[in-house]
Amino acid sequence: MSTTRGQVPLPLLGCVDPYDDTVFNRSQLRVLVPELRALEDGSAAEEAEAVHEILALTAQVERKTHRYLVFNGD
Template identity: 60%
Template sequence: MPLSVRVWTLPDMNLARCIHPDLNRLVEFAQSLKLPMLGNVDPYDDTRFNRMQMSLVVPELRMLADSAPGGAADAAQELLALTELVDAKPHRYLVFVGD
């Protein structure tokens, strides 16, 4: 089952969602590079990043947008747009939803 990513806020509300078909490929590439944040996304469970963690996630996404193969770079671009929503207010999270 492919990964999806959502911007989640309290109370349980989804603000945005990314279902790019290459999200799994993006995470696999991040894992191969041993990136500390995105390289530890669990494809079989939910992985949540908060506003404070965005300062580490965003540079990784920028690097992947420039260097990831094919559609994985496009997936990174889509996720960068979602990070702006997370950073806009407290109690927002970027959640990778595994199967």
Template identity: 55%
Template sequence: MGMSVIIRSYTGTIEATCCHPALDALCHQAAQAGLPGIGNVDKYDDTVFNRSQLRLVIPELTQLSLSTPALVAEAAEAVLELARTIERLSHRYLVFNGD
């Protein structure tokens, strides 16, 4: 199974999921670009971002959606949609589930 990204509530409920096939490539591109948020996602374990940390992650995802190949840009847009959902809510986390 590949990497996935979820919205998780503070109670542990999964509210949304993204299983785009280019998530691993997205994180690799972010690491290559030296991005401190998405570039440091652990591809073998969970990486959790809270609503406050999304102030770092959202601009990175926006940058990646504009500057990467189409499939990776699609993955960035899919994750960006989840991140923007969390911006409007409280007690939610963006969780990258490693492989």
């Protein structure tokens, strides 16, 4: 399942499961980071700040091996 926000496709963010954990590895960040940046650009201030914080976490995942970005559902 992929969702869109406005006209921006979000194939990976659209797969985040709100009820279970969703894990992204370093190679998936090549798609995920541009999705987050597009989402940040078209968002209200509070939502943009949350996306900015997630982007900071992606930078940590990219810097070190064996790191993952995990969204915890529920």
